[in-house]
Amino acid sequence: MTSRIHRTRASRRGAALFVALFAAASVAVLATCLLQLTGASQKRQLASADLRRAFYLADAGLAEAYSGLTIGKTGNVGSEAQPAKLGRGVLWVVATEIDADHVRLESFGMCGRSRATVEMTVERGEESVATLGVFAHQPLTVPAGSTIKGFDSSAAPAEPGGGLLGGLGGLGGLGGGAPPASTPAGRLGSNGDITLQGTARKPTVVEADLAPGAGHQAVIGTHVVHDGAIAPRAAAAPLPAVELPFEPTGTGVDLQTPTPYVVQPGDVGIDHLTVATGTHAIVQGPCNLVVNDLTVAAGGTLEFDTDDGAVGVWVGDTLQIADGSSVVCSDTDPSQVTIQVASDVPARFGAAGKFYGVLYAPQAEATVGAAAEVYGALVADELVLTAGAKLNFDTHLDEVGALEILPTLLAWRLVELESALRHGEGSDPFEILGVDPAGLVTPAQAHADVPLHVVYQNLGGVTMTYDGMESGFDWTSVRSVQQLERSGVPVGYRPASVADLAAQTTPAHSTAAAALAQDPPLSSSALTTSLIAASPLTSSELVRIVNAATRFTSSDLKLILIANSPLESNVLDKALIASPALPSADLAAVLIASSPLPPHIVAQILADALSLNLTEKLAVLAAQ
Amino acid sequence: MSPARRAGFTLIEAAIAIALLALVVVKVGMLVKMRTDTAAHENASLVVDDQARRVLEQISYAVMGASRERLIPDPESPIYSSELRYEVSLGVQDGEVVWGDAQWIGLDKSADQVAWRERPDEPDERRVVWCKAVRPYLEGEQMNGVDDNGNGLIDEKGLVFTLTGSRVTVRLTLERKSETGEIVTRTVETMVTCRN
Numbered sequence: 001m002t003s004r005i006h007r008t009r010a011s012r013r014g015a016a017l018f019v020a021l022f023a024a025a026s027v028a029v030l031a032t033c034l035l036q037l038t039g040a041s042q043k044r045q046l047a048s049a050d051l052r053r054a055f056y057l058a059d060a061g062l063a064e065a066y067s068g069l070t071i072g073k074t075g076n077v078g079s080e081a082q083p084a085k086l087g088r089g090v091l092w093v094v095a096t097e098i099d100a101d102h103v104r105l106e107s108f109g110m111c112g113r114s115r116a117t118v119e120m121t122v123e124r125g126e127e128s129v130a131t132l133g134v135f136a137h138q139p140l141t142v143p144a145g146s147t148i149k150g151f152d153s154s155a156a157p158a159e160p161g162g163g164l165l166g167g168l169g170g171l172g173g174l175g176g177g178a179p180p181a182s183t184p185a186g187r188l189g190s191n192g193d194i195t196l197q198g199t200a201r202k203p204t205v206v207e208a209d210l211a212p213g214a215g216h217q218a219v220i221g222t223h224v225v226h227d228g229a230i231a232p233r234a235a236a237a238p239l240p241a242v243e244l245p246f247e248p249t250g251t252g253v254d255l256q257t258p259t260p261y262v263v264q265p266g267d268v269g270i271d272h273l274t275v276a277t278g279t280h281a282i283v284q285g286p287c288n289l290v291v292n293d294l295t296v297a298a299g300g301t302l303e304f305d306t307d308d309g310a311v312g313v314w315v316g317d318t319l320q321i322a323d324g325s326s327v328v329c330s331d332t333d334p335s336q337v338t339i340q341v342a343s344d345v346p347a348r349f350g351a352a353g354k355f356y357g358v359l360y361a362p363q364a365e366a367t368v369g370a371a372a373e374v375y376g377a378l379v380a381d382e383l384v385l386t387a388g389a390k391l392n393f394d395t396h397l398d399e400v401g402a403l404e405i406l407p408t409l410l411a412w413r414l415v416e417l418e419s420a421l422r423h424g425e426g427s428d429p430f431e432i433l434g435v436d437p438a439g440l441v442t443p444a445q446a447h448a449d450v451p452l453h454v455v456y457q458n459l460g461g462v463t464m465t466y467d468g469m470e471s472g473f474d475w476t477s478v479r480s481v482q483q484l485e486r487s488g489v490p491v492g493y494r495p496a497s498v499a500d501l502a503a504q505t506t507p508a509h510s511t512a513a514a515a516l517a518q519d520p521p522l523s524s525s526a527l528t529t530s531l532i533a534a535s536p537l538t539s540s541e542l543v544r545i546v547n548a549a550t551r552f553t554s555s556d557l558k559l560i561l562i563a564n565s566p567l568e569s570n571v572l573d574k575a576l577i578a579s580p581a582l583p584s585a586d587l588a589a590v591l592i593a594s595s596p597l598p599p600h601i602v603a604q605i606l607a608d609a610l611s612l613n614l615t616e617k618l619a620v621l622a623a624q
Numbered sequence: 625m626s627p628a629r630r631a632g633f634t635l636i637e638a639a640i641a642i643a644l645l646a647l648v649v650v651k652v653g654m655l656v657k658m659r660t661d662t663a664a665h666e667n668a669s670l671v672v673d674d675q676a677r678r679v680l681e682q683i684s685y686a687v688m689g690a691s692r693e694r695l696i697p698d699p700e701s702p703i704y705s706s707e708l709r710y711e712v713s714l715g716v717q718d719g720e721v722v723w724g725d726a727q728w729i730g731l732d733k734s735a736d737q738v739a740w741r742e743r744p745d746e747p748d749e750r751r752v753v754w755c756k757a758v759r760p761y762l763e764g765e766q767m768n769g770v771d772d773n774g775n776g777l778i779d780e781k782g783l784v785f786t787l788t789g790s791r792v793t794v795r796l797t798l799e800r801k802s803e804t805g806e807i808v809t810r811t812v813e814t815m816v817t818c819r820n
Contacts, residue, residue, distance in 0.1 A: 037667075044674070048677075048678070055685075098716065099719070121715060121716040121721075123719075409819075410721055411713035411714075411820060413689045413714065414689050
């Protein structure tokens with residue numbers, strides 16, 4: 001009996017164990033399946049999200065590169081070896097010059113184990129010659145009795161009861177119409193000398209900035225009232241030749257009757273348009289009128305109706321708008337009417353009345369009559385001004401020109417979307433690319449360095465000039481910019497403020513940049529003293545110092561680096577690999593001061609990739 | 625306690641135990657079935673959702689590189705359609721944009737699957753089915769000449785493109801039965817701007 005009870009108990013115990021094991025195993029299997037399902041789903045969702053992020057990063061890279069192109073940069077942003085960091089991902093952009101007018105931007109974005117590549121091809125914009133103001137390629141003489149001013153056609157007109165100052169201040173106030181509320185400085189320039197003449201009876205008034213050619217000067221005579229800055233150009237302004245958009249195949253038009261003749265909207269090409277005395281021609285926009293000869297006799301009227309669109313007139317041969325003729329514009333926006341002369345035949349613009357437009361004759365001598373009032377811009381190879389002419393530059397043309405200079409998108413395409421990269425090791429882009437995230441900069445800071453020429457007013461109001469690489473320039477010390485060129489090309493796009501400009505350029509780092517940008521330049525020892533006094537410097541400042549290694553003796557550079565040791569990985573890379581500015585003994589001293597070194601630098605020492613002799617190598621390795 | 629008395633008591637005990645066990649088993653079975661049904665429904669929802677989003681992304685990336693001027697139907701006239709013909713840029717050569725072969729996205733002949741075609745209607749046409757189970761009409765819509773779902777479109781299909789300027793709005797409804805026979809419906813929508 002005892003043995004049967006024991007057997008029963010033993011049997012029950014076994015059954016319980018079996019049931020328990022079965023239940024546990026079932027739960028384990030179910031849990032594993034659930035985990036695998038959830039894990040797979042999460043992985044898929046994460047990969048999808050990373051791919052989307054990588055695409056957004058690549059797209060952001062294109063935007064950054066494009067914004068760089070608008071301000072004269074190369075379009076290169078970072079590189080695969082040193083990408084820009086944005087959030088949990090990286091990006092870099094490679095700009096390729098296809099030809100003089102086209103740039104291809106290839107942007108790579110990486111996030112997680114996903115990578116996206118997008119490509120954009122842009123056509124470079126052209127700087128609007130209208131922004132030159134009143135400009136001549138040849139030396140320019142302003143005769144006695146002339147008036148040259150500025151205005152802003154986009155500003156709200158002054159109120160009729162705006163008082164005496166308001167009435168006189170607005171240019172329109174001199175002759176009725178709708179005077180602008182303020183009078184910004186005009187712009188008078190030349191690739192040669194500028195001479196302002198005046199007499200006691202006929203004083204000349206020039207409320208404009210004067211920009212004589214590089215190496216030339218502005219000569220201001222007696223009885224001349226000049227209000228504005230004088231700053232010679234850094235280089236001659238090129239005046240591109242005019243090309244006719246299409247051939248003028250139509251027969252000419254000779255007006256004989258007083259009934260107004262209307263040039264209809266659209267593309268119109270005729271051999272000549274002659275507006276005789278007592279006749280009236282109206283060019284109705286939107287219209288592109290190409291004509292070989294445009295003649296308006298005294299007593300004739302030429303009207304531009306831009307109510308429905310702009311008017312562009314291309315003159316292939318002769319432009320003769322005689323003194324005593326009239327010109328009428330339906331709008332006060334000078335960007336709506338453009339007259340371009342393609343030939344080198346002397347042109348004349350003598351019409352009375354206010355001409356709101358741009359006259360461009362890059363190969364011709366252009367004579368402006370005494371009764372002419374030009375509101376807009378006037379650019380010619382040679383300008384002959386008659387005493388009494390009134391020329392007013394519209395500063396709003398700067399904004400219009402800024403749009404023209406912007407690169408135009410030609411083509412965009414998605415090149416690659418790759419999820420779960422197989423090449424390389426690692427779970428994030430930093431590991432895959434083998435870069436240290438701490439050493440990476442933001443996209444705005446990752447633009448390729450370019451030569452910079454800037455004439456500016458510093459915070460103290462002193463006009464300064466800087467020529468050098470942009471990384472060495474401190475934008476925070478700038479109050480206003482007078483001239484700006486990157487890679488020798490004038491930057492046409494002018495941001496609203498210096499703060500905006502600084503925001504669009506590589507940010508300066510106060511101490512190092514200020515010391516390096518001193519004008520006249522500081523000596524190596526003086527620079528070293530000021531930089532060591534300001535230590536510890538940031539990594540970016542140290543990189544900037546290493547980039548300007550030629551400004552220092554090697555021992556001074558070593559002192560600065562040691563004073564800021566231990567150096568971060570990117571500074572070491574820059575100092576020791578990218579810029580071998582230090583002799584081996586100094587290099588060893590810097591390495592020892594920064595020990596323990598990052599593994600990749602130790603690996604380079606072991607691989608004899610650095611120029612260290614055996615003793616120096618052993619000393620550095622011993623310090624690890 | 626005699627052995628006979630003990631045996632009788634064991635029979636009753638066993639009967640009660642079996643009854644209770646059966647009750648528990650039935651309850652557990654119902655619970656498991658309910659949970660299984662729910663899981664199947666959730667799983668089907670996830671699959672449909674995942675598939676709808678993936679197809680929508682595929683369509684977005686394809687349409688993004690299209691040329692606004694080369695879209696058919698013409699985006700200038702407000703219109704909606706269940707198919708879109710487009711061309712994407714391959715780059716620039718000699719200052720001119722080079723365009724690739726025509727591509728097409730839309731509901732295939734069977735009307736329940738989204739297909740992508742390259743060189744459509746040509747002898748060497750390439751065709752890939754991106755997903756199946758497209759609902760005959762967009763969620764909430766019926767074939768009755770009325771805008772049932774209030775999105776401004778009348779009797780639109782399960783895949784519909786709305787064109788406005790260079791913007792393309794894509795709407796897609798997928799519908800499939802779960803293992804339990806329940807209908808799972810998922811609608812996704814996005815707006816894409818043609819970059820070219």
